[in-house]
Amino acid sequence: MKSPGDPRLTGTSVVAPVQVQDQDVPQRLFGTDGIRGCFGYYPLERALIEQVAYELTRSLSAPDGRKPLVVAGGDTRESTEEIARWIAAGVSAGGGVVRWAGVIPTPGVAWLVRHLSADAGVVISASHNPHPDNGVKILSTDGFKLGDEAELQIEAGVHGSRHMPARDANAFEALAVEEELREAYAAELLSRSRENGSSTDPNLQLGGLRVGLDAGNGAATPLAARLFEQLGATVQIVGDRPDGRNVNAGCGSTSPENLARLVREHGLDIGFAFDGDADRVIACDDQGTVRDGDDLLYLWARHLARAGLLAPAAVVVTSMSNLGLEHALRRDGIEVVRCDVGDRQVVETLRARGLILGGEPSGHLVHLGLATTGDGLLTALQVAGIVRRAAVPASRLFDGFERFPQVLRNVRVTAKPAFASVDGLSELVARVEHRLGDDGRLVLRYSGTEPLVRVMIEGQDAATIDQLAAELTAFFEQRLGIETTHV
Secondary structure (H helix, E strand, C coil): CCCCCCHHHCCCCCCCCEEECCCCCCCCCCEECEEEEECCCCCCCHHHHHHHHHHHHHHCCCHHHCCCEEEEEECCCCCHHHHHHHHHHHHHHCCCEEEEEEECCHHHHHHHHHHCCCCEEEEECCCCCCCCEEEEEEECCCCCECCHHHHHHHHHHHHCCCCCCCCCCCCCCCCCECHHHHHHHHHHHHHHCCEECCEECCCCCCCCCEEEEECCCCCCCCCHHHHHHHCCCEEEEECCCCCCCCCCCCCHHHCCHHHHHHHHHHCCCEEEEECCCCCCEEEECCCCCEECHHHHHHHHHHHHHHCCCCCCCEEEEECCCCHHHHHHHHHCCCEEEEECCCHHHHHHHHHHHCCCEEECCCCCEEECCCCCCCCHHHHHHHHHHHHHHCCCCHHHHHCCCCCCCEEEEEEEECCCCCHHHCCCHHHHHHHHHHHHHHHCEEEEEECCCCCEEEEEEECCCHHHHHHHHHHHHHHHHHHCEEEEEEC
8 A cells, every 4th residue: 555655656657557747836836838717816816927028027137228028919918908918018017128019929029039149038828718718828049948947037037025116007008010920920830731851842742632710710710721822732621710708619620620620621631720829729530530749749640750850769648648659659669758748848848858849738838940939830730731642541640559548537626736735646546547558548647727627538448548547536525625617
C-alpha cells in the first residue's frame, strides 16, 4: 500500500505506469496560460490589468532609448476591446506604446512580435473557454510565451507598493485597428504553408481538395476560408459569424461534431475546427471521423521523417497523449519524449532537447522551424498539403495508429488541495495501478485554467478502464466535487 508520501503523489514523472500530478501551489495571478477569468471579476478587473501592463512595460528594455513597443491582438469576445484599452493605458503609463492588430490568432501576435521587433506581445483571449471568460497572455520579444521568472517579476510589482502614474481617463477609449498587421500574418501563413521544415515547395497548391472549416466564431474567422481558397481548395465553412458571445459556443475544436457533420454532408476530403484564439486545431477525415492532436502529430511526424526533415527523429508529447501514438511512431523509428501538460511545457521541452515537433491531444501542435507557438491555421494548412499529395483518402493515412482504450473525465471541484493530502487517494491509486499492470496509465491533474480535476486512464481492456474511471470520479465527487463531465 502506498503512503501519502508516495512520490507518485507529489512528482511529475511520466515514466511510471501511473502518474499523479500535484498542482497545489500558492495562488498566483498567472496560470498555465496567462491570466484568465470572468470579465469584470478578479483577476480580469480594470485596475489590476492596467497595473499588469504597467509592470510589464517597466520591465522592458527597448534599444536606442526608444519607447518600448507592445503589439497586441485578441479574439472575438465582446470584452476583448475593453481589455485592450486597459492594456494600452497601462503600457502608456509605463512609457510604452501599443500597436493593435484587432482580431487575430495568438500565433499571429507571436509572429508580429518578431516581425516588428517589438519588445513584448499581448494576446487577449480565453482560448477554448466559453464566453464570458477572457484572458491575457504575454509573449516575450522572441515570440515565446513569457517564462515563470518574468511572470513572477510582474506579479511582485502588481502586489507591491508601487502605483501606476495618473493618466487621462479618456485617452484610450478607442484603439485604431491596424488591419495591415493581420494581413502581414496572413501573407506569412501562405508562405509558410509551402514549407516543410527546412525546405520549400513553391509549387504546393491545394487545388482539387475539398475542405470543411469550423472557425469556432473566433480569431480564425477572418482568415481561415480565404487562406485555403487562395491555395486553390474548395471550402465549406461554419462557425464564422461571431457576435461577441458565441465564441466556442457549440462550435469549433471543442465541439467537432459540427465539423464531422459538415464533412459527411458535403462529401469533403478533410475538415478542420479551431478554438477561440486559433492556436489549436482538431480535424475530421473524409469519413467524418474526428482526429485529434495525436492523430495530426502522427501524420505530420511521419511525413517529415520520410522526407528527411525530422532530425533528430523524435517528437514531444504530454502525459495525456495516447500510448498507441508512442507504439505507432516507434515503428517508424521516431522516439516519443513525454512532458507535463501544457503547450508551454511542450515548447520548453522541444527547445531543451533540440527537437522541432511536438503537441497535445487538444490540438496544440508546434513546429519550431515554422512558429514559436501552436498555430491551428498553420497546422491545418500543413496537414491539408499532406492529404493533397497522398494517393489515398485522408482516413487511410491514419491506419497505422491504433489507440489504446482511453477514458477522460472532468470533475468540477470546489477546491484543489494537494493530492497527497486527500485522504484515501494513495490507496485508491495503488489499487488502480495493480489493475492496469504495465500496459496502462493513470494521470490525475488539476486544470490550470478551470476548477476541474482531470482523470485520464488508458489500458488494454475498455471495460476495466471504464470501471476504474467510475471509481475515481465517484471518489473525487464525494471528496471535492460538484459534477462530472465525460470527454
